Amino acid sequence: MALGAVGILSITPFAVWRWLRHEYWLAGLDAGLLAVIAIAMIWAWRGGQIRHIAYFATLPVSAFAATISLVSPESGYYWIFVAILTNAMLLPRADIATLLSLVVVIVTLLVDSPHSVFQHTTIVVTLVMTILFSYVFATRAENQRRELENLALSDPLTGLDNRRAFENAIEQALHEAAEGKQVFGLALLDLDGFKEINDAHGHEAGDAVLRELSRLISDYLRASDRLFRIGGEEFVLLLPGADVAGMHARMENLRARIESNLRCRGETVTASIGASGWQQGDTATTWLMRADAAMYRAKGKGRNRVVVHGLSALA
Numbered sequence: 001m002a003l004g005a006v007g008i009l010s011i012t013p014f015a016v017w018r019w020l021r022h023e024y025w026l027a028g029l030d031a032g033l034l035a036v037i038a039i040a041m042i043w044a045w046r047g048g049q050i051r052h053i054a055y056f057a058t059l060p061v062s063a064f065a066a067t068i069s070l071v072s073p074e075s076g077y078y079w080i081f082v083a084i085l086t087n088a089m090l091l092p093r094a095d096i097a098t099l100l101s102l103v104v105v106i107v108t109l110l111v112d113s114p115h116s117v118f119q120h121t122t123i124v125v126t127l128v129m130t131i132l133f134s135y136v137f138a139t140r141a142e143n144q145r146r147e148l149e150n151l152a153l154s155d156p157l158t159g160l161d162n163r164r165a166f167e168n169a170i171e172q173a174l175h176e177a178a179e180g181k182q183v184f185g186l187a188l189l190d191l192d193g194f195k196e197i198n199d200a201h202g203h204e205a206g207d208a209v210l211r212e213l214s215r216l217i218s219d220y221l222r223a224s225d226r227l228f229r230i231g232g233e234e235f236v237l238l239l240p241g242a243d244v245a246g247m248h249a250r251m252e253n254l255r256a257r258i259e260s261n262l263r264c265r266g267e268t269v270t271a272s273i274g275a276s277g278w279q280q281g282d283t284a285t286t287w288l289m290r291a292d293a294a295m296y297r298a299k300g301k302g303r304n305r306v307v308v309h310g311l312s313a314l315a
């Protein structure tokens, strides 16, 4: 929004000035660019996706810079610097931003320059330097954004996807299930007596158990399954293609594997698992509530067991 406001404040005087000088064609070009910026600002204000808005805004800005440098080469070149920076700052990919800026610069080199050879060389060199520096800036910004996204979506202790990632994934699963593309199972896994483990052996030993548990579950999962750590000793599994009977068999295997392999200072550590299949009309809350209720039934029945909602004979 701030960039848009600066753009409008900077370009409007040029549009008026050109209109007063009867340069209607150039004034119309300025007015077109002002309209693009205004639409982009309204789109952003109404919550549009920044990525789409960026492409919508940068393409006309680049086209404007190239056109103005072709029709008015004495001063038009300066707008190319603005276009290069706009591309680098707005576009989500540094390579696309650089490519677009290069196209603009190459187009402008087609102009018969009214400048001296020295001035023209200076313009070309400074444009190329600006593109290079913008590329470095945009690449850094892109990497930092990716790192931040990873940090926001992963759990630092286990490296697994976290609750926020799970919230995105369950919405996606609900969408796919409602469209009939895929059935899904959802399983909640909670360690048994973890407080006592922490109290008896210390927090670091507890952390080691959580890391080992993550490794055990990850090794057991299929490529399409997803595992999340959504709380202290609470994990969620999102299992595409799993019907309730199949889910019970798989979770029972996982439970037995944990019981056989998970140890803290030689003591066996176990987990309780509650699971539920997707049902028509489910929201994330209703689906999770059924899996949660199944998990508490597993705890209530003495822990170290699996309960799948709707599979009472096996439960």
Ligand SMILES: Nc1nc2c(ncn2[C@@H]2O[C@H](COP(=O)(O)OP(=O)(O)OP(=O)(O)O)[C@@H](O)[C@H]2O)c(=O)[nH]1
Pocket: 157, 190, 191, 192, 193, 194, 195, 196, 198, 202, 203, 204, 205, 206, 207, 210, 231, 232, 233, 299, 303
């Ligand atoms: N080491 C460690 N402990 C954690 C972490 N997050 C939560 N906890 C501990 O996990 C324990 C959870 O305790 P409870 O909710 O009582 O669960 P529980 O002892 O496993 O009991 P049940 O679930 O009923 O079998 C608490 O002592 C928390 O301090 C963590 O990241 N690391």
